[in-house]
Amino acid sequence: MPKFSFTEKKDTRSGFGAGLSELGKKNDQVVALCADLTGSLKMDVFQKEHPDRFFQIGIAEANMMGIAAGLTIGGKIPFTGTFANFSTGRVYDQIRQSIAYSGKNVKICASHAGLTLGEDGATHQILEDIGLMKMLPGMVVINPCDYNQTKAATIAIADYNGPVYLRFGRPAVPNFTDSNQKFEIGKAITLNEGKDVSIFATGHLVWKAIEAIDELEKQGISAELINIHTIKPLDETAVINSVKKTKCVVTAEEHQQNGGLGDSIAQLLSRHNPAPIEFVAVNDSFGESGTPDQLMVKYGLDSKDIVAKAIKAIARKNQ
């Protein structure tokens, strides 16, 4: 009996678009900027509803980040939209100086993150963005798992005063979380309680992990699954309490192993509660063209990879 079900698949970027539209209606300080990807980011609804508060920047992401920083002076809450690659690596210094170090209330909203961007290939499949952004002092890093959660997160970050990186993706994925959920920044969500292994997953890997725990249960393994939608600040209490119980860990993310969620959790546990840890992540490699499903299998980010790593982590614990 599967533990979670869904009625439809939806893309997380559409959750962002829906959240932005709702925000626009209730908060007139919210403004949106886009670098020639309005349709891809699903910002066209906001653009149509609030043309005076929408800024088409053109293909000039550095300028977009600076303009967003400037808009905060006067009380605006800017949401920038472009692909994750152009939201981070391309404009790292602009974010670092004009937004993070300057403490500006900019929401950097990034779509098409990771391998599931698919056929466009490695130039666009950024797998380093979480690491880049979590290193910046004061930057909040959020990677929600489905449409409903992305929508809720988009709305919630407008009420938080400070820079935020919101990461989401291109493909339709199971939409299984509550449509009326209240999103709490930094508050991990336990999806399944278990005693043999803790699985910490973020973004698209949360559904893969749900598939994995069903398979593990068939094999008689009780896996705890926690959705880490906020990578920074990390819900340290949730992580430590879970690992105290299970004593071994799998982390799962659509990102490089270096610098990702797994790094954050390993660092935390090494200080407080050392335990065997296995990483489901891209291992020091660029992606390539292919369908999202093919890529997730080839690069070891599938549910069966989570199952295998869970079994390995438990074996190491029992050595």
Place this chain on the structure above:
Amino acid sequence: MSSINELANICSQVRRDIVRMVHAVNSGHPGGSLGCTEYFVALYFNIMKHRPQPFNMDGTGEDVFFLSNGHISPVFYSVLARSGYFDVKELATFRKLNSRLQGHPTTHEGLPGVRIASGSLGQGMSVAIGTALSKKLNNDSCTVYSLHGDGELQEGQIWEAAMYAAANKVDNLISTIDVNGQQIDGSTDNVLHMGDLKVKWHAFGWEVLACDGNNLEEIIATLKKAQTYKGKGKPIMILMQTAMGKGVDFMEGTHKWHGVAPNDEQLKQALSQLPETLRDY
């Protein structure tokens, strides 16, 4: 409104502050600071409608200035202090540990008068455009000013910003380029020749003015003329000719004093050329 004589006296004191600040920590950027002294004094003591205290980050209902070439922080700090944003005594903490007066300006330590961090070049024009747009959304008719180095124009982001501001009629922005023709490695013509700047800014759709930036009357007249172009559908650019190191004879007109502090003897020589018109900090 202060008279030209009073403003000239402030300039002399600001130049004293600059050379004393960089001498005290044996680091910092006196060249561009000295060259832009008249511009800063004209802006803060004559042109801008601004409210030093209490400092308001949002700049609601006041003119706002952004320094994009953040390395000339000494002149910025001196003029902020002398116009009442903070006590002039704090100038003595420049570049020292636990100071609000960081090597390059920042909001991070809460120094009144600074609204954005700058230092990594090319970013300030985008920020200034953002605040100009914010003012339009807020129906705030005040002006946004920004200053940039000429060497800074080698950064690509400047031209992204230039294109955006013209295409979107950001006509409440008055930007100025400090055209001193010098950068760290030598003259701008030798390092990377930028061609005819007037033609370039015209071609990008800006209203372009030019002036001698070391002549107080001329810079004031030019800034006032620039204000008359506000609200006419174009961003406004002032190409301001200055001499790097202006006011200290052995520093003037050379890139060698871009980022070098005077020694004790050189400080003495510099100060002898700059009367103490207000009190030293």
